[in-house]
Amino acid sequence: MAQSSRSIRRALACLAFAGLAVAQTPARAEDTGAWQSVKKAGVLRCGAAVAPPYVMRDPKTGEYSGFFSDLCRNFGQNVLKVKVEFVDTTWDNIVAGLQSDKWDVSMALNQTPEREKAVSFSAPATDYNVSFVYNKHNPKVPQGAHAIADIDKPGVTVAVMSGTAQDKVISATFKQARIMRLPGNDETRLALMSKRADLLADANITNMLLTEAHPDWAATVQPTPPLAQQQVAFAVRKETPAADIALLNDYVGAQVKSGAVDKLIKTSVQAMLVANK
Structure with missing residues (x-):
């Protein structure tokens, strides 16, 4: 009888320990949340x-x-x-x-x-899509261009920030133009403004900043339909x-x-x- 009581007590203790472990599991999971x-x-x-x-x-x-x-x-x-x-x-x-x-x-x-x-x-x-800013006095870029075929031509250079979504998009889309990959936004803008690049590929909102800041020379090619919406x-x-x-x-x-x-x-x-x- 005494042995049976000890067995029951051990079983209850095990159950209590298991219950405690279960109760603590959610707290540990919560603690590891981001x-x-x-x-x-x-x-x-x-x-x-x-x-x-x-x-x-x-x-x-x-x-x-x-x-x-x-x-x-x-x-x-x-x-x-x-x-x-x-x-x-x-x-x-x-x-x-x-x-x-x-x-x-x-x-x-x-x-x-x-x-x-x-x-x-x-x-x-x-939302996001890719547009292209260019110097409206650049004869390589036709006025009113709205298709990739209008700008994806030999002798045309497109500047883009390396590793961005727009880099991946134009890498898959452009077949003839040269892609100039640069580390940052300042470098891509400088490439366009210094005429080392004919076009700057960037997010539509970002390019809007450039054209509004330089209305005397900057214009946008907004592909139809939108590129990489x-x-x-x-x-x-x-x-x-x-x-x-x-x-x-x-x-x-x-x-x-x-x-x-x-x-x-x-x-x-x-x-x-x-x-x-």
Whole structure:
């Protein structure tokens, strides 16, 4: 009888321990969530590759602006209640750096099938397509061009930021023109303005900044139909829990629905135009 009582007590103890382990499992899973880890660290790290007006960086102060920078800053400060740190990177490394935990979110990524294999995306903040800015006095580019065939010709050079969505698009689309891949936005603009390149391939919003800042010479080829119509969003690591992505989606969706994103875009565009004067 005593042996039986001891057996019962041991069994109850095992059950109690198992129950405790089960009860603690959700807490451990929550602790390993992306935003829970960010809260523990006290900082949200935003991977930042420059692409005005999405992401801009003041070369003198190092401060970040642009509407995606503002969205990331607001999400960290107002939703997660943490500090926000911008981590400088390039478009060639924007996905790899996220995968290797150098930052928590990547800003302003085009949602492409190739990238969807490597990272997960938030709800889109805005749309994107590729346009081409050129000097309207350049005889190589016909006035009123609206088809790729009008500009994809031998002897034509197209400048583009290396590793960007537009780089991949024109690499697959252009067959005759020469593609000049450069590391950043400043370098591509300089190539066009110095006439080393005949066209600058970039996001439609980014190119709008250039044409509005230089109406005396800059014009745009906007392909018909739109080239590479895509959505632009935040990216997070592939293993990010669905609940964490849902929280980010709720935030982005609310910003879009309220018109806050449109206001941020206009503010970023105006700031860029003032800076270029």
